[in-house]
Amino acid sequence: MTETEFEAAEKKRKLKKTLFALAMGGVVGFLGAMAVMRVLESERFASGGASVEVASLVGMIYLVTGLFVGLGALVPNAGAKVLNVEDADELREQRAMLLYSSIGMVVAAIALIVVAHGGAAGAINPDVALGVYIVTSIIAVAVSLKSRRHSDELMRAVSTETASMSFYLLALIGGTWAVLAHLQYVTAPTPLDWLTMFWSLMLLAAFIVTAKRGMMAMR
Numbered sequence: 289m290t291e292t293e294f295e296a297a298e299k300k301r302k303l304k305k306t307l308f309a310l311a312m313g314g315v316v317g318f319l320g321a322m323a324v325m326r327v328l329e330s331e332r333f334a335s336g337g338a339s340v341e342v343a344s345l346v347g348m349i350y351l352v353t354g355l356f357v358g359l360g361a362l363v364p365n366a367g368a369k370v371l372n373v374e375d376a377d378e379l380r381e382q383r384a385m386l387l388y389s390s391i392g393m394v395v396a397a398i399a400l401i402v403v404a405h406g407g408a409a410g411a412i413n414p415d416v417a418l419g420v421y422i423v424t425s426i427i428a429v430a431v432s433l434k435s436r437r438h439s440d441e442l443m444r445a446v447s448t449e450t451a452s453m454s455f456y457l458l459a460l461i462g463g464t465w466a467v468l469a470h471l472q473y474v475t476a477p478t479p480l481d482w483l484t485m486f487w488s489l490m491l492l493a494a495f496i497v498t499a500k501r502g503m504m505a506m507r
Contacts, residue, residue, distance in 0.1 A: 339480045339481050342481075343401070343403075343404035343480055343487075344401055344404055346484050346487050347396075347397040347404070347487070350394070350400070350491070351401075354392070354393030354394040354396075355394065357371070358394070360386070361379055361382070361383045361386035361390065362383075362387070364376035364377070364380050382438075384438045385435050385438035388431040388432070388434045391427070391431045392432050392435065395424040396487065398420065398424050399421050399428070400484070402416075402420045402421065403417050403420075403480070403483065404480055404483075404484075406418070446497055446498065450490065453493035453496055453497055454486075457489040457492060457493055458489050461485065461489065462477065462482065
């Protein structure tokens with residue numbers, strides 16, 4: 289095989305992998321969103337309002353992403369077909385880091401969803417919601433520290449940049465919203481809205497940082 293033929297074959301392989309990953313993510317995301325909306329429309333959860341709906345959808349994104357990463361790490365041959373890695377061996381090498389990250393995302397999803405549905409008017413008892421939040425937060429911190437220990441220099445740099453970027457995004461978006469609300473142009477963000485911004489902007493920051501570093505291109 290000539291170099292030109294090899295490059296053409298690689299482009300075709302990456303295109304197929306990209307389309308498959310997009311299709312898989314789109315289908316799972318759509319089904320997840322539909323499931324969340326169906327639950328929220330039920331009699332028990334119907335009184336949540338827009339803030340609860342948005343928080344639940346953000347939690348669902350964390351949950352689906354965490355499960356994808358975790359399953360990919362546990363089943364490398366299948367994971368290599370969906371996740372943006374060179375091959376299954378790369379997933380095996382990074383299994384510990386990915387599994388810890390997966391657990392962190394799943395418990396973060398649980399924390400946000402449970403808190404969103406807690407409170408005096410929520411479907412979950414406030415004491416239960418607080419207890420779940422405390423436990424999941426402890427787990428999230430513990431697995432994040434363990435994941436960092438298994439991360440290489442590049443991933444640690446990405447993590448640091450993501451934290452910095454999320455702070456600036458929160459200051460820009462949340463701060464602007466707060467200013468406009470204070471000046472009575474818009475409705476003020478609720479406490480749950482702030483929590484949702486913390487979660488969602490961290491995820492957005494991760495995409496921005498990885499894109500800037502050229503890590504979004506399918507391998």
